[in-house]
Structures are given as structure tokens and as C-alpha cells.
Amino acid sequence: MAEPTALPDIHAGAEDRADAAVVRDALGVGVAVGLSGFAFGVTSAGSGLTLLQTCALSLLVFTGASQFALVGALAAGGNPLTAAAGAFFLGVRNAFYGLRLSQLLALPRAVRPFAAQWVIDETAAVALAQPTRRGARIGFAVTGLTLYALWNLTTLLGALGAEAIGDTDAWGLDAAGPAVFLALFAPMLVSTTERAVAALAVLLGLGLLPVLPAGVPVLAAALAAPVVLFLEGRRRGIARDEAEEEAR
Amino acid sequence: MSIWIAITATVAGCYVAKLVGLLVPSGALERPLVRRLAALLPVALLAALTAQQTFADGRALVLDARAAGLAAAAVALVLRAPFLLVVAAAVVVTAGVRAVGG
Numbered sequence: 179m180a181e182p183t184a185l186p187d188i189h190a191g192a193e194d195r196a197d198a199a200v201v202r203d204a205l206g207v208g209v210a211v212g213l214s215g216f217a218f219g220v221t222s223a224g225s226g227l228t229l230l231q232t233c234a235l236s237l238l239v240f241t242g243a244s245q246f247a248l249v250g251a252l253a254a255g256g257n258p259l260t261a262a263a264g265a266f267f268l269g270v271r272n273a274f275y276g277l278r279l280s281q282l283l284a285l286p287r288a289v290r291p292f293a294a295q296w297v298i299d300e301t302a303a304v305a306l307a308q309p310t311r312r313g314a315r316i317g318f319a320v321t322g323l324t325l326y327a328l329w330n331l332t333t334l335l336g337a338l339g340a341e342a343i344g345d346t347d348a349w350g351l352d353a354a355g356p357a358v359f360l361a362l363f364a365p366m367l368v369s370t371t372e373r374a375v376a377a378l379a380v381l382l383g384l385g386l387l388p389v390l391p392a393g394v395p396v397l398a399a400a401l402a403a404p405v406v407l408f409l410e411g412r413r414r415g416i417a418r419d420e421a422e423e424e425a426r
Numbered sequence: 427m428s429i430w431i432a433i434t435a436t437v438a439g440c441y442v443a444k445l446v447g448l449l450v451p452s453g454a455l456e457r458p459l460v461r462r463l464a465a466l467l468p469v470a471l472l473a474a475l476t477a478q479q480t481f482a483d484g485r486a487l488v489l490d491a492r493a494a495g496l497a498a499a500a501v502a503l504v505l506r507a508p509f510l511l512v513v514a515a516a517v518v519v520t521a522g523v524r525a526v527g528g
Contacts, residue, residue, distance in 0.1 A: 210508060210509055210510060211509060213510055214509060214510060214513060217513055217517075227429060231429055231430070231433060234433055234437075235433060235436070235437075238433075238437040238441075239433075239436050239437050239440050239441075240440075241440050241444075243468070243471075243472060244436060244440050245436075246475075247471070247475055248432060248433075248436050250475065250478075250479050252429060252432060254478075254482070254484065255484070258428040258429065258431040258432035258435070259431070259432070259435060261432045261436075262431075262432045262435035262436045262439060264471065264475075265436040265439070265440065266435070266436065266439035266440060266443070267467060267471055268467075268468060268471050268472070269436075269439060269440035269443045269444070270443050270464065270467060271464055271465075271467065271468050272440070272443050272444045272447065273443045273444065273446045273447035273464075274447060274461065274464045274465075275447060276444055276445070276446065276447015276448040276449075277447045277448075277450070277456070278447075279447070279448065280447065280448045280449075285448070290445070290448045290449060291445060293448065294441065294444040294445040294447075294448050295441065295444065297444040297447060297448065298444075347524075348521070348524065349517070349521050350491070350495060350516070350517040350518060350519070350520030350521030350522070350523075350524060351517055351521075352479075352492060352520070353480075353491075353492045353495035353496065353499075353516040353517055353519075353520035354513050354516065354517050355475075355479050356475070356476045356479040356480045356492065356495075356496055356499075356516070357495065357496060357499040357512055357513045357515070357516030357517070358513055359472045359473075359475050359476040359479070360472075360476050360496060360499050360500065360503065360512070360516075361499065361503060361509055361512045361513065362468075362472055363468065363469055363472035363473055363476070364500075364503050366465075366468065366469050366472075367469070371466070372466065372469050375466050375469045375470050375473070376469050376470070376473035377473075378470075379469070379470035379471070379473040379474040379477075380473050380474060380476075380477040382474065383473070383474030383475070383477050383478050384474075384477050384478065384481060384482070384487060387478060387482055387485055387487065388485050388486065388487070392484075392485065395474070395478065396471060396474050396475060396478065399470055399471065399473070399474030400467060400470050400471050400474075401470075402466075402470040402473075402474075403463055403466035403467045403469065403470045404463060406466070407459070407462060407463060407466065
């Protein structure tokens with residue numbers, strides 16, 4: 179009698195250990211990034227948004243880069259819809275995480291509108307790294323919950339803190355936003371293409387700043403992506419034509 | 427009021443982007459060129475935003491303490507420091523340079 183039960187037990191033990199590993203990874207990511215909501219709260223309050231506006235952004239937008247971009251653009255005096263457009267374009271990448279997650283998590287249709295709010299860089303990174311559907315679901319849920327709770331709590335504390343300390347610039351807190359952006363995109367610079375896009379975007383973003391209305395230069399800088407892709411495609415096309423020429 | 431307009435538009439836009447990915451049949455956005463563009467778009471936007479929020483004062487370009495802060499963040503990134511430490515380095519160095527520079 180002992181033998182038939184022994185196997186499931188071992189299995190359950192291995193599964194528990196795998197679950198615990200996913201939960202540990204998910205908590206690590208959730209806590210580390212969740213704490214940086216503090217930087218957002220401070221930056222947002224320093225940009226002149228009220229406590230309610232700052233907290234509404236973290237509760238309802240819940241995708242860090244878009245939130246930082248929006249308050250930055252508003253602080254620079256940008257038109258509200260131009261500012262929102264920049265934040266939206268940054269949020270578009272979440273659609274592609276959603277595509278991959280929907281296959282992996284296989285969520286019931288009724289759950290998807292709720293799960294959607296948690297489809298962000300960090301949950302996608304943790305979930306996509308899991309070898310099993312069970313692991314991916316646990317990773318997604320634990321990362322999402324931890325991050326959502328902490329991000330909103332630290333946003334509130336950051337905004338309150340900023341009001342308490344007054345001049346946030348004197349504390350160097352205006353450097354938090356760009357540092358967050360840098361930390362987000364630096365790991366993306368894996369090949370020449372990404373570096374070329376980043377370099378062109380910096381040139382466009384700074385070069386157009388004095389001549390275009392606030393907020394618009396960032397949108398113009400987004401054109402660096404299709405431009406570099408087009409040039410890369412053309413170069414490949416030329417290389418292919420030359421190879422065909424030689425083959426003939 | 428205009429801030430609430432910006433917030434409402436951002437909330438709606440970002441939520442729809444998240445939901446669309448979960449709802450559309452897989453393969454609809456899976457064309458290589460579209461995927462490539464989606465991966466490069468954040469690189470362009472984040473690079474431009476980093477540069478602007480470091481070197482812009484309104485519509486003028488300036489070199490101030492933030493540049494030193496960003497350089498510190500870059501060093502922290504090269505040393506593979508955790509996310510929070512990278513941000514902290516930028517904040518502390520920017521504040522330090524401002525304090526020293528008056």
C-alpha cells in the first residue's frame with residue numbers, strides 16, 4: 179500500500195519546490211520594482227500633479243515608463259493629448275507581452291479584462307521564464323499582486339514625502355525619472371540596430387526640442403525605430419541583390 | 427483640468443493596449459516586421475526621454491547636475507547594480523553636485 183502513494187508524494191514534493199522557486203523569483207521582482215513606485219510618487223508630485231492625480235496614475239495606468247513619461251511631459255508644459263500619446267506609445271509594447279502571455283497562461287475569457295491590468299514588463303518577464311503553465315500562472319499572479327500592491331503604496335508614500343520635503347530638485351530627485359528610463363532601456367541595447375535607434379532617437383529628441391512644441395519631439399524621436407528598420411532592410415536587400423549578382 | 431484629460435487618455439490607451447494583446451487571436455500581430463518595430467519603439471522613446479529629462483530645461487538644452495547623476499546611474503548599470511541602486515546613484519550624485527556647486 180505504501181508504494182502507490184509514494185510516487186504522488188515525491189511528485190507533489192517536486193511540484194511544491196518548483197512552486198516555491200517561482201514564488202521566490204516573483205516576490206523578488208515584485209518587491210524590487212514595487213519599491214521604485216516611491217521614485218514615481220516623488221517625481222509626479224514634483225512635476226506639479228496632486229496626490230489624487232499621482233495615485234490615480236499608479237492605480238489605473240500601472241505601467242511605469244508610461245507614467246514617468248506622462249508626468250515628465252506635463253511638467254515640461256506639453257499639450258495633454260501629446261503627453262498622453264507619448265505615454266500610450268510606450269504602453270504599446272504591453273500588447274505584445276499580452277499576445278505571448280495569452281497562449282502561455284490560457285486564461286478564461288472572463289478573467290482576461292482583469293488580468294490585462296497586470297500585463298507589464300515585469301510580470302511578462304517572470305511568467306515567460308517559467309517552463310510550465312502552472313509556473314507561469316503562479317509567476318504572473320504573484321508578481322502582479324506584489325507589484326500592484328507595493329507600487330501603489332510607495333507611490334502614495336513618495337507623493338506624500340515630496341510634499342513634506344518641498345523642493346524635490348534640491349534633493350536631486352528630478353534625476354530619478356531619467357535614471358529609471360536609462361535602467362529600462364540600457365538592457366535592450368543588445369545589437370547595433372538597437373544602439374542605432376537609441377542614438378538617432380537622442381539626436382532627434384534633443385535636436386527638435388527648441389523648434390517643436392513640448393512633447394512633440396519625443397513622438398518624432400519614435401520615428402527612429404521605423405527609420406533604422408527601413409535602412410537595415412534596404413542594406414540587407416542590397417547585400418542580397420549583390421549576392422544574387424555574384425551567383426549569376 | 428487638462429491634467430485629468432491627459433490622465434484619462436493615458437489610462438484608456440494603456441489599458442486597451444494591455445487588453446488587446448490578451449484578446450486578439452495569436453498570429454494577428456506576429457508578423458516579424460511588426461514585432462521588430464514593437465521591440466524597437468520603446469528603445470527610441472526611452473532613449474529620447476532619458477536625454478530630454480537630463481539635458482532639457484523647458485525648451486533649452488542645458489548641462490547641469492542631472493548629467494552627473496545620469497553618468498553615475500550609467501556606471502551603476504555597467505557594474506550590474508540592482509534597479510533601485512541605479513536610481514539612488516543618480517539622485518545622490520545629482521543632489522551632491524548641486525550642494526557643492528551651490
